[in-house]
Amino acid sequence: MSTHDHRGCVDRALRVAEQLCAQREVRLTPxxxxxxxxxxxxxxxxxxxxxxxxxxxxxxxAKPATVYRALEFLMEQSLIHRVESxxxxxxxxxxxxxxxxxxxxxxxxxxxxxxxxxxxMAAVASExxxxxxxxxxxxxxxxxxxxxxxxxxxxx
Numbered sequence: 001m002s003t004h005d006h007r008g009c010v011d012r013a014l015r016v017a018e019q020l021c022a023q024r025e026v027r028l029t030p031x032x033x034x035x036x037x038x039x040x041x042x043x044x045x046x047x048x049x050x051x052x053x054x055x056x057x058x059x060x061x062a063k064p065a066t067v068y069r070a071l072e073f074l075m076e077q078s079l080i081h082r083v084e085s086x087x088x089x090x091x092x093x094x095x096x097x098x099x100x101x102x103x104x105x106x107x108x109x110x111x112x113x114x115x116x117x118x119x120x121m122a123a124v125a126s127e128x129x130x131x132x133x134x135x136x137x138x139x140x141x142x143x144x145x146x147x148x149x150x151x152x153x154x155x156x
Contacts, residue, residue: 010040013091017079020095026077034058035070036091039080044110045088083112085141090114101139106146108153113146 017036021028028036038054039046052067059066071089074080078095082088083103090103090112102117120140128135145153 006042009043009091009093010037013037013040013079013093013095016095017077020077020079024077026073029070031055031059031062031066032070032073035067036074036079039074039089040091043090043112045083045086045090045105045112047086047088051089081114081139083141084139085143101141103139103141104146105141105143106149107143108145108149111146 014033014037017028017033034055035051038051041054048064048067048071051071052062052064055062055067071080074089075082078098079092080089081092081101081103083090083105086105093114094116099116100121102115102120104113104115106112117140121138124138124140125135128138
């Protein structure tokens with residue numbers, strides 16, 4: 001059984017978001033804050049329409065556009081990432097600094113782990129440079145089993 005204190009992850013993400021938005025002089029409105037909190041409910045990627053269903057009890061008038069505007073803002077502020085292969089979103093655990101995305105996506109439990117992957121990203125950057133390719137954004141998504149699920153499979 002995991003001893004992970006996920007409430008600590010949520011609290012840290014909200015605290016960082018408030019600090020960064022204040023520094024950047026942008027508004028973390030109540031709806032944006034709530035969407036961020038809902039994304040951080042777990043380490044699993046969450047789809048926009050699932051967020052809409054979850055936000056309805058707090059904001060009855062919420063529409064898809066409400067959620068999409070909040071998601072756009074949160075991505076612009078580097079507080080969340082889009083997981084392209086799942087068409088879903090996860091919280092960013094290093095919003096304070098510019099970084100590239102290496103996402104490990106567990107196909108069993110659904111958790112998504114963000115990793116720095118400096119060596120992987122450097123190798124990709126080298127290949128891109130050698131190709132003369134002009135890079136706009138770099139994200140790598142790897143699907144498989146997380147350490148916990150892999151251990152469960154090994155124990156079975």
